[in-house]
Amino acid sequence: MRLSKQDLSNLFKTKLMKAGLTEEHAAIVADVLVFADAKGIHSHGAVRVEYYAERIAKNGINRNPDFRLEKTGPCTAIYHGDNGAGHVAAKYAMDEAIKIAKENGIAIVGVREMSHSGAISYFTEEAAKQDLIGISMCQSDPMVVPFGGAEPYYGTNPLAFAAPGTDGRIISFDMATTVQAWGKVLHARSKNTAIPDTWAVDGNGEPTTDPSKVRALLPIAGPKGYGLAMMIDVLSGILLGLPFGNKVSSMYHDLSEGRNLGQLHIVINPSAFTSIELFKENIGQTMDDLNAIKPAKGFDKVYYPGQNYEKIEKDYAENGIEIVDDIYEYLVSDVVHNNAYDHQGTFVE
Numbered sequence: 327m328r329l330s331k332q333d334l335s336n337l338f339k340t341k342l343m344k345a346g347l348t349e350e351h352a353a354i355v356a357d358v359l360v361f362a363d364a365k366g367i368h369s370h371g372a373v374r375v376e377y378y379a380e381r382i383a384k385n386g387i388n389r390n391p392d393f394r395l396e397k398t399g400p401c402t403a404i405y406h407g408d409n410g411a412g413h414v415a416a417k418y419a420m421d422e423a424i425k426i427a428k429e430n431g432i433a434i435v436g437v438r439e440m441s442h443s444g445a446i447s448y449f450t451e452e453a454a455k456q457d458l459i460g461i462s463m464c465q466s467d468p469m470v471v472p473f474g475g476a477e478p479y480y481g482t483n484p485l486a487f488a489a490p491g492t493d494g495r496i497i498s499f500d501m502a503t504t505v506q507a508w509g510k511v512l513h514a515r516s517k518n519t520a521i522p523d524t525w526a527v528d529g530n531g532e533p534t535t536d537p538s539k540v541r542a543l544l545p546i547a548g549p550k551g552y553g554l555a556m557m558i559d560v561l562s563g564i565l566l567g568l569p570f571g572n573k574v575s576s577m578y579h580d581l582s583e584g585r586n587l588g589q590l591h592i593v594i595n596p597s598a599f600t601s602i603e604l605f606k607e608n609i610g611q612t613m614d615d616l617n618a619i620k621p622a623k624g625f626d627k628v629y630y631p632g633q634n635y636e637k638i639e640k641d642y643a644e645n646g647i648e649i650v651d652d653i654y655e656y657l658v659s660d661v662v663h664n665n666a667y668d669h670q671g672t673f674v675e
Contacts (some may be wrong), residue, residue: 328647330486332362333646334360339352357413361448366642376604377667380581387409391407393406402435409440410440428458430595432594443589444617445490446464447461459594459596461486461592462590464482465563465587467482470504470555471527471544471609473548475531481574484501490674492609493610497613499632503554505543506521514656527543613630
């Protein structure tokens with residue numbers, strides 16, 4: 327099933343409003359979800375709608391949050407999310423960070439007590455569209471073993487970066503700190519196919535190729551990914567006075583409770599350091615230089631970060647965004663949720 331961006335957004339918005347979100351908040355969540363699906367990042371698009379709807383309906387996402395910005399300095403602030411929709415709190419916080427960075431050169435805005443915010447490159451690219459550098463990071467479920475450990479402590483703890491280049495181009499990346507996403511393990515499990523032994527470990531902390539035996543994921547590059555996960559947990563959790571490490575709430579454990587997650591936005595105004603024209607010119611040159619590098623065997627081209635989505639976005643813009651049939655059936659149905667997600671364990675982000 328293929329749908330236009332607008333049709334897909336309308337379906338998301340309608341379903342979220344049926345669950346109890348206001349029209350304004352439902353529209354923002356829908357926009358972030360469509361952003362992900364339009365890039366082919368389907369793990370953070372339509373597949374998440376029923377989960378969000380169930381958590382909203384069970385009051386685990388506050389339908390009428392008391393959002394509040396607390397300025398803590400000329401360049402710093404805390405955005406209180408009151409366990410409202412994470413996409414909305416993160417967007418409003420990024421809007422404030424953009425304003426501060428334009429005025430003062432840099433902004434650091436932490437978001438306290440929020441729910442899952444989706445693909446966080448959405449927020450960093452919002453900054454890049456306004457000729458700013460955007461950096462964002464957030465907590466997630468404890469499902470990753472620390473290097474040398476046999477049981478999970480940190481989450482996949484994603485990190486995103488975006489910067490503007492020439493001709494409206496944006497250099498952008500959005501990564502988890504694990505070798506592979508949990509969704510890939512679930513996919514292999516559903517297909518009954520083996521996974522590489524570098525992805526995950528079993529209940530004894532031993533590498534496994536059997537997706538049904540996976541109990542935790544492995545950090546990228548061993549101690550390096552472990553260190554990155556720790557850094558993100560400190561900056562988006564401990565720094566904001568929130569639960570951290572294995573104390574971070576599970577995404578699916580109890581959908582009637584707020585998750586109290588944290589996210590940190592850092593926005594830098596290049597004009598505080600160099601001319602914006604020179605900055606964008608050099609980012610553009612970086613993009614062109616990378617494209618001009620001789621590709622390795624098996625590759626047709628070296629892409630700059632974020633460029634690999636362009637083919638998908640072009641296809642979807644021309645032919646519609648691809649949505650799995652059963653998800654489409656849910657979206658067009660009168661069903662808000664099927665109690666499908668409550669108490670489903672911790673390995674979910």
